[in-house]
Amino acid sequence: MIQAEIITIGDELLIGQTIDTNSAWIGEQLSLLGINVRQITSITDSEEHIIETLDKAKQKAQLVIITGGLGPTNDDLTKDTLVKYFNTRLVENKEILSSLKQKYENFGLPFDDVNKAQALLPENCIPLPNRRGTASGMWFEENGIVFISLPGVPYEMKGILQEEGFPRIKKHFNTPKVIHKTLRTIGIAESSLAEILKNWEKELAENNIKLAYLPSPGFVRLRLSAFDATEQTEKIITSKVKEAYRLIGEYIYGEDNQTLEQIVGELLKNNGKTLSLAESCTGGTIAKLITSVSGSSEYFKGGVVSYANEVKNSVLHVSTEVLNEYGAVSEQVVRSMAKNVCKLMKTDCSIAVSGIAGPGGGTEEKPVGTVWIAVSYNGKVSAKLFRLPYNNRERNITVASNFALNLLRKKLIQ
Amino acid sequence: MIQAEIITIGDELLIGQTIDTNSAWIGEQLSLLGINVRQITSITDSEEHIIETLDKAKQKAQLVIITGGLGPTNDDLTKDTLVKYFNTRLVENKEILSSLKQKYENFGLPFDDVNKAQALLPENCIPLPNRRGTASGMWFEENGIVFISLPGVPYEMKGILQEEGFPRIKKHFNTPKVIHKTLRTIGIAESSLAEILKNWEKELAENNIKLAYLPSPGFVRLRLSAFDATEQTEKIITSKVKEAYRLIGEYIYGEDNQTLEQIVGELLKNNGKTLSLAESCTGGTIAKLITSVSGSSEYFKGGVVSYANEVKNSVLHVSTEVLNEYGAVSEQVVRSMAKNVCKLMKTDCSIAVSGIAGPGGGTEEKPVGTVWIAVSYNGKVSAKLFRLPYNNRERNITVASNFALNLLRKKLIQ
Numbered sequence: 001m002i003q004a005e006i007i008t009i010g011d012e013l014l015i016g017q018t019i020d021t022n023s024a025w026i027g028e029q030l031s032l033l034g035i036n037v038r039q040i041t042s043i044t045d046s047e048e049h050i051i052e053t054l055d056k057a058k059q060k061a062q063l064v065i066i067t068g069g070l071g072p073t074n075d076d077l078t079k080d081t082l083v084k085y086f087n088t089r090l091v092e093n094k095e096i097l098s099s100l101k102q103k104y105e106n107f108g109l110p111f112d113d114v115n116k117a118q119a120l121l122p123e124n125c126i127p128l129p130n131r132r133g134t135a136s137g138m139w140f141e142e143n144g145i146v147f148i149s150l151p152g153v154p155y156e157m158k159g160i161l162q163e164e165g166f167p168r169i170k171k172h173f174n175t176p177k178v179i180h181k182t183l184r185t186i187g188i189a190e191s192s193l194a195e196i197l198k199n200w201e202k203e204l205a206e207n208n209i210k211l212a213y214l215p216s217p218g219f220v221r222l223r224l225s226a227f228d229a230t231e232q233t234e235k236i237i238t239s240k241v242k243e244a245y246r247l248i249g250e251y252i253y254g255e256d257n258q259t260l261e262q263i264v265g266e267l268l269k270n271n272g273k274t275l276s277l278a279e280s281c282t283g284g285t286i287a288k289l290i291t292s293v294s295g296s297s298e299y300f301k302g303g304v305v306s307y308a309n310e311v312k313n314s315v316l317h318v319s320t321e322v323l324n325e326y327g328a329v330s331e332q333v334v335r336s337m338a339k340n341v342c343k344l345m346k347t348d349c350s351i352a353v354s355g356i357a358g359p360g361g362g363t364e365e366k367p368v369g370t371v372w373i374a375v376s377y378n379g380k381v382s383a384k385l386f387r388l389p390y391n392n393r394e395r396n397i398t399v400a401s402n403f404a405l406n407l408l409r410k411k412l413i414q
Numbered sequence: 415m416i417q418a419e420i421i422t423i424g425d426e427l428l429i430g431q432t433i434d435t436n437s438a439w440i441g442e443q444l445s446l447l448g449i450n451v452r453q454i455t456s457i458t459d460s461e462e463h464i465i466e467t468l469d470k471a472k473q474k475a476q477l478v479i480i481t482g483g484l485g486p487t488n489d490d491l492t493k494d495t496l497v498k499y500f501n502t503r504l505v506e507n508k509e510i511l512s513s514l515k516q517k518y519e520n521f522g523l524p525f526d527d528v529n530k531a532q533a534l535l536p537e538n539c540i541p542l543p544n545r546r547g548t549a550s551g552m553w554f555e556e557n558g559i560v561f562i563s564l565p566g567v568p569y570e571m572k573g574i575l576q577e578e579g580f581p582r583i584k585k586h587f588n589t590p591k592v593i594h595k596t597l598r599t600i601g602i603a604e605s606s607l608a609e610i611l612k613n614w615e616k617e618l619a620e621n622n623i624k625l626a627y628l629p630s631p632g633f634v635r636l637r638l639s640a641f642d643a644t645e646q647t648e649k650i651i652t653s654k655v656k657e658a659y660r661l662i663g664e665y666i667y668g669e670d671n672q673t674l675e676q677i678v679g680e681l682l683k684n685n686g687k688t689l690s691l692a693e694s695c696t697g698g699t700i701a702k703l704i705t706s707v708s709g710s711s712e713y714f715k716g717g718v719v720s721y722a723n724e725v726k727n728s729v730l731h732v733s734t735e736v737l738n739e740y741g742a743v744s745e746q747v748v749r750s751m752a753k754n755v756c757k758l759m760k761t762d763c764s765i766a767v768s769g770i771a772g773p774g775g776g777t778e779e780k781p782v783g784t785v786w787i788a789v790s791y792n793g794k795v796s797a798k799l800f801r802l803p804y805n806n807r808e809r810n811i812t813v814a815s816n817f818a819l820n821l822l823r824k825k826l827i828q
Contacts, residue, residue: 016442028430283705
């Protein structure tokens with residue numbers, strides 16, 4: 001397996017001003033290409049420290065990816081350090097120069113000497129054009145080891161790697177054919193999945209298909225990966241995915257990069273259904289998730305965040321008798337909220353949530369984490385009680401919101 | 415200055431499954447103590463690699479903090495590796511053992527040999543008790559260099575450092591007296607702040623007070639730091655903060671760790687005012703921010719997410735004439751939304767937002783980023799137009815939501 005190291009440069013990483021998300025993304029992408037990342041090193045903008053770290057990295061790695069320190073200001077030292085390290089000199093790159101001029105013109109900004117310096121590149125590197133910014137990526141080769149230097153701005157770095165870096169890496173290292181397939185589950189614990197999938201997992205291992213459980217609150221993703229994959233492997237993965245649907249299909253809400261809010265949105269759109277929301281403890285989080293999808297105005301009409309009981313009564317017309325008799329966190333109240341918000345906003349479906357997010361407000365009968373969710377679909381209302389195990393307000397809100405979306409999803413696929 | 419290195423251990427960090435937030439937090443805390451973090455290294459669970467990294471770290475650092483790899487399962491190698499590295503042996507720690515037993519009893523879980531192994535600790539370490547989990551922290555000293563090993567679970571790691579680690583570090587290294595003061599601004603660019611504060615900054619530098627600009631979308635934090643601070647320094651900082659309020663006071667919404675939603679919440683509570691919301695393009699994000707503060711039910715009654723124009727009309731009673739004549743993104747519509755939601759939910763104040771978050775929906779007259787915000791306060795409505803420069807849906811929504819909260823804050827302090 002090809003060994004890689006990632007070096008991220010910048011004082012802001014060491015004093016906690018910026019969380020290094022670049023190396024996690026690069027690490028994931030390289031591992032998807034079948035390349036092993038053995039170390040990530042974050043260091044300050046210092047020539048001595050950069051050189052020392054490059055020296056160490058090349059002892060163990062065939063690929064070294066460096067991010068940061070490519071800005072035009074004095075505290076950015078990476079380019080000059082690389083010139084020294086690879087014993088070369090800076091030369092003006094005409095293509096980069098004219099594309100930079102164009103960029104500054106488009107923005108109506110003056111093109112001065114500081115900006116012009118961004119067109120000076122080490123003579124022995126292959127420039128990797130940056131379509132989203134002004135600092136070019138650079139590809140160096142020395143004794144069969146590849147060094148790639150990239151700007152630290154995440155979306156510029158990602159753009160350069162996706163358009164220029166990864167295609168070159170694949171070709172240069174002749175990386176193996178890799179297949180990944182991800183199944184996304186909700187509402188089942190990792191340990192319970194592992195129990196159900198015990199035998200299913202064995203057959204994967206026998207066929208050299210790796211399985212990773214990737215948990216996050218409420219969710220577990222299952223990622224199948226095959227390196228040096230043949231047509232036969234592809235067939236096996238397809239058949240194992242089918243089998244997974246038979247075993248744990250009720251928990252699978254999507255595949256690969258699909259999010260729950262995207263899937264619910266697509267189902268609503270495809271079924272020609274409109275949605276409204278009545279949120280109490282989730283306080284607008286479900287609305288935020290739904291509207292984070294661009295184009296959601298096609299199926300989402302609106303919602304009521306009925307935090308106070310008066311609002312449940314005055315806007316959503318939940319009767320005071322029901323509120324007083326059963327309490328705001330009850331089956332009766334969420335059913336009424338779901339039914340009435342559909343009527344109020346003239347929608348085909350709705351979701352209603354009422355619960356205790358914490359840290360305060362819990363009782364013996366209804367402890368923190370108690371959440372009632374109702375879904376109204378084509379005039380029929382169903383409700384379900386959840387007892388979330390978290391003593392954390394944010395987590396209860398997030399998980400309740402996703403469980404609510406999942407209840408609607410299940411109605412939409414029935 | 416004391417030099418420190420951070421080593422984070424775990425395969426999940428290298429394949430991008432987990433973003434390493436631990437080292438950013440530790441880096442921030444150490445720099446606040448006046449300790450310089452020179453390198454962060456993330457490595458796999460491998461004995462050889464751990465030892466090699468420790469060897470390198472101790473050549474340059476007086477303090478080495480290691481996180482991860484302390485679980486009870488076979489793939490966690492840190493403890494055994496440290497035993498080897500410090501040439502010691504594992505012994506059972508009676509206090510830790512009895513506290514572990516207690517924890518398992520409380521959870522109603524069986525206390526087996528695997529769990530019991532968590533009470534075995536290297537003979538020559540000072541145990542740092544973990545009140546939130548089962549893996550103890552460990553403090554080693556060798557030739558004047560301090561090594562601290564901690565579990566990788568963020569809230570356990572933070573708890574141990576705050577309760578046990580940092581007090582010991584301060585004492586052991588006799589760290590300098592450090593003062594930090596943060597001013598939080600909104601609605602002004604970093605470069606404009608720097609222009610206004612040019613002379614103000616000079617005097618800081620003359621008194622050895624460091625200034626950091628910490629920008630995030632819509633916000634800039636200004637952090638003043640003084641190391642080896644005397645009473646005189648404290649006085650200077652107090653007077654410079656006062657001066658900053660004179661220069662940029664209109665942009666400062668809070669200090670230190672206060673968030674905008676907390677401050678707005680406190681102002682509402684202290685003034686005895688209640689709040690309602692009418693959100694269109696922000697789609698519930700303001701409600702989510704407000705309700706993320708525990709205890710917000712004291713002042714927040716509820717909100718309407720009026721995504722569709724029909725809902726603006728039927729629920730919020732914005733007249734169809736106004737909607738048709740001016741369009742949903744207009745001063746007239748947000749004024750009407752703000753006024754009517756106050757009436758609907760019987761509150762003292764409200765915020766209303768309507769805009770174009772993108773990527774679609776922009777026109778020449780109202781491009782993506784156009785946002786109208788209205789605030790109703792004690793029966794009076796004011797409105798303001800923002801033209802946000804982002805071509806990014808998520809960023810437009812976040813910044814518009816925070817600008818909306820800030821408009822209300824300004825009314826509350828008038």
